[in-house]
Amino acid sequence: MRLIKNISCITALLILITFISGCLGNSIMKSEDQIHIEVIVKNRIAPFWTVVEMGAIAAGREFGVNIHFDGPTDEKDIEEQINMVQRAIDLKADAIVLAACDSEELVDIAHEALSKKIPVITIDSGINSQKVKSFIGTDNVGAGEKLGQALVNKVGDSCKIVVMSFVKGAASCDQREEGLFKTLDMYEDIQIVDIIYCNSDVDTAENLTVEIIEKYSDIDAIVGLNAYGTTGAAKAIIEQNKVGTIKIIGFDSTPEEVRYLERDIIQSLVVQNPFSMGYLGVKYAFDAIKNEKIPNIVDTGSTVIDKDSMFYIENQKLVFPFTDGLSDPTVIP
């Protein structure tokens, strides 16, 4: 009789195990559905960041995770961005993808997130932290070098230039300057007349450019280190009737910049790959959640384009974000 008991016990146990494992499997599947990744960028409405958003959403769709895309409306609003990260931590996001407005100010809040076991992946603009391991973005030093080379190609190796930088202290800004100067150092006849900071604001850039043109009438070119600076400079050049006289070598490929490029107001642009930043940011965040090894630095690359080469089939893909044709983000309202 005891044998019967033993056997029925074992049978019951087997059935139980089967059911439990089935339920367990289901619950694991469920928890994966609810993964929530917070993508916080410098500026949620600027064209560059909308492409980042497209990439993040594409990745979210591919990996089946919820993406919440956010960012201040002004790149200098560091406070607001810190608040957004804080909110993401409070909401117990599974991971945070961050493009930092400031490489120092965001360190503390990023560390707080890490201390709560929330992985932080930085894209485009990193922070000065040994703990935040992963950075996905343009090799800004390399991009700066390319910018310098584009200047030499379009303006020549003997010229006077003004550098339109953006925010002193921002990692991407400093690195682009570093790369630019590295190239320009090789050409002793290129004279940097001034370096000005537009604070990532088109109007400031425009006004500063107007001042510069008045101050240094003999400059040959303005080198913009980001989209705001480049756009502002282009606007000022049009306003001051200096199109062609003062050339513009710039950064990024907003629709406005592309328009200026097509009309010979801007001569050359160094374009990045924001779609990849968004996509890879989410992808590696997802990997980090799953405790998989992720690379420390991922270079999404940069390319120099001009009026002609922008329509090369391989560059079209970078300059004009692909849409299915139902909406056309390249058309400026």
Place this chain on the structure above:
Amino acid sequence: MSGKAIGLLKRIHIRLKLNSIQNVITLSFTSVMLLAMLIVSISLYHLFSDSAERNAVTSTQQIIDQVSLNLNSYIAEMMEISDIIRSNLRSDTHEKDNLSDILNVTAKIRKDIVTVIVYTQKGDVIISNPTGAYNNSFEVITQDWFIELLNNPDGFIFLSPHVQRFFEDSHPWVVSLCRGVTCYENEEPVVLVTVVDMNFSTIEQMCNNVSLGKRGYIYIIDEYGNMVYHPQQQMIYAGLKTENAIDALTREPGSYFDDHTGEKRIMTVKDVGHSGWKIVGISYVDELVANRKYFNGFILLITLFAIAFEILASFFISAKISRPIKLLETQMKRLETGDFDISVEVKGEGEVKQLSKAFNIMVARIKMLMEQIITEQEEKRKSELKALQAQINPHFLYNTLDSIIWMNENENYEGVSVMVAALARLFRISLSRGNEIISIGDELEHVKSYLTIQKVRYGDKFDYSIDADSTLLSRKTLKLILQPIIENAIHHGVSPLNEKGIIKISVSSESDKILFQVSDNGYGITPEILSELLVQESTSYHGSDSSGVGLKNVNERIKLCYGEEYGLEILSEVDVGTTVNIRIPYNGL
């Protein structure tokens, strides 16, 4: 805890002794069923996965065929639209207003047509829909396709996805159908080029509306392997994803395995009419595997249930088979201990029933044989004893006869006649026609005769008295039970005495027993001898007058005849005397 666990294991081990029939049956049942179940499961699994794979390939192919059909008709529609424009252009240049109407209507109906534009061979726009600021920096005459169409006006060219550049500040991604048309202006042939730009909405719809499993998808490549449409075109363009387009390009229509991404996928290739495009369907093998996993789980569950059920079933079956055998076994164990009062009531299967029947018969036979042996043994002993009691000691006879002769020589004739009469009585009663049982009166008569002879022989060395309840004289007793006791009393009790010995014999009733009492006033018996007296054969004393029948024999005869509660009881005190009590049943045979 661990000690307990080990104990439990040991117990289970003991319980699961491998040599019991039940466990042998259970185990062999289970293993055979397990093997069978495994074979069935595995073959089911293979059957299922094979057919699942075939089905997947077939259904993918059907889907791709459908998409290809749709795409063909879509392209044919586009051709028709450009045909209308071409025929319009050919007929009369004055009907240009009519053409713009047609274009307007077309643009309104077809949301997927982004732009229709007609160029002269110099690159000037004749008509377009929509209209707008033309992009001056875009020189259409430098485009390869434009030059090719000028040279071959009857041909057509599909342009893979590219950014439209006709208008300022508008750069949508489009697919283009470019065709030439030869018109005659002032009798001179003039080549016009029409371009129909389509967005991806319709193609996307066609490709997205079909399902190739959860993750499967469809993409379209052109004749050079450029991506025309891909559900993740953005990722393809950003270089985040690649497709094995070159491989697909070289393939004939059909289904192939592809592990380009490291995952096992099924690639189904199909040509699309005259566009030179190829549709490629990708479905993931591991989705089938996921299905397979579900199926596996199902099979596993069923198998587990079946095994559990089967173990229980085989356990019960084996229990049913082995229970009667076990019953038989316990009964046999009882038999081993010597209990023959058993009979097995077995209701089991035919063989076991037969076995138990045989067992019962065997037990009965053994029991019968045993009883037979016991009676035979008893008979044997009885006859032995009979022989013993019938035997006349030659010495006694010789001595007696010698005494008679001696008396005769002394002319004591009266003595002779007494002796001879006593001897004759002795023998008569002793033989008593072979009867075992005689009356107590006869027994006393026998004793009297014996005592008469002995008294003569011992020369009045003792006296005796017989005191019998006269009502008992007619009762029956086993014969010759008193004489050996008296013989003992004479030899060991009174004969060694210096003074005159007295032997008292009495017969009385004692509840339902009859008590014979023989007492003497002899030396008595030491307790050591006393304790052995009824155990040892009476070989210690072989006097010349011994009848050769010991006290033990008398005792055994009484017990054999009447039962254990009857027999001899010897009470003795050294220097005082000995009393022997003989008890037989009142209602003896």
